[in-house]
Amino acid sequence: MQDEKKSTRLYRLAANDGYIPAIHNLGNCYYYGVGVRKNYKKAAKLFLSCAEADSDSCFMAGECYEYGRGVTKNLCKAIECYTVAVKHGHEEAKEALTRLASLR
Numbered sequence: 001m002q003d004e005k006k007s008t009r010l011y012r013l014a015a016n017d018g019y020i021p022a023i024h025n026l027g028n029c030y031y032y033g034v035g036v037r038k039n040y041k042k043a044a045k046l047f048l049s050c051a052e053a054d055s056d057s058c059f060m061a062g063e064c065y066e067y068g069r070g071v072t073k074n075l076c077k078a079i080e081c082y083t084v085a086v087k088h089g090h091e092e093a094k095e096a097l098t099r100l101a102s103l104r
Contacts, residue, residue: 004029004034004035005035005036006035007029007034007035008026008029008034008035008036009035010022011025011026011029012026015046020050020053020054020057021054023046023049023050023054023057024046024047024050024054024056024057024060026046027042027043027044027046027047027057027060028043028060029043030042030043030046031043031047031060031069039070040064040069040070041070041071042070043060043064043069043070044061044064044069044070044071045070047060047061047064048061048064048071051081051084052084055084055085055088055089055090055093056085056090058081058082058084058085058088058090058093059081059082059085059090059092059093059096061081062077062078062079062080062081062082062085062093062096063078063096065077065078065081066078066096066100075100078096078100079097079100081093082094082096082097082100083097
């Protein structure tokens with residue numbers, strides 16, 4: 001537990017300096033409640049802030065939109081995020097698009 005809090009603190013410091021992997025990892029901390037209280041709104045904000053530069057963050061932003069976690073549920077935006085992530089080779093985003101296509 002103490003290590004998780006320390007990691008989150010270090011991610012926050014690096015994220016404040018604009019380090020994209022740290023922004024993504026801090027988003028994961030808030031999304032899953034690791035080292036901090038779970039907060040989908042903060043997670044979504046972090047993922048969206050670096051989605052253009054990071055396919056994992058773009059995928060997670062898609063999840064936030066798909067399930068309405070921290071943002072208003074919006075399947076069109078989820079598909080947009082997943083599509084961009086797929087263009088950068090993100091396999092889980094490909095699966096998400098297939099899943100959403102089967103709903104139509």
